[in-house]
Amino acid sequence: MEEENKDWIISSSATGIRKGHSYVIAVSEQAVNDEKFLSILNKYDTQVKKFVWCYIRFEKPDGFRYWIPEEDAVKMKNELENNESIITVSIDYINDQ
DSSP, X not given: OOOOOOOOBXXXXXXXXXXXXXXXXXXXXXXXXXXXXXXXXXXTTOOOOOOOOOOOOOBOTTSOBOOOOHHHHHHHHHHHHTSTTOOOOOOOOOOOO
């Protein structure tokens, strides 16, 4: 029988994000069904909320990727970060020619 994975925290850049006066810690979906995990949350009067990790890619209609100017990317990042429902925004370069 396969041993159940007990790694609750997802290894990603999202782990431990500070938003206002709160912290957001990404955990695996299986953690929300784990009694030990839930008892720890209960002990510290914390809660689980689901979120979606989203990547935005810029592509030409023919499917080829293109770069947007850094100035535009920074403006977009700043505007998105002002939205309360968005936890974090980061600009990343993808080299997949």
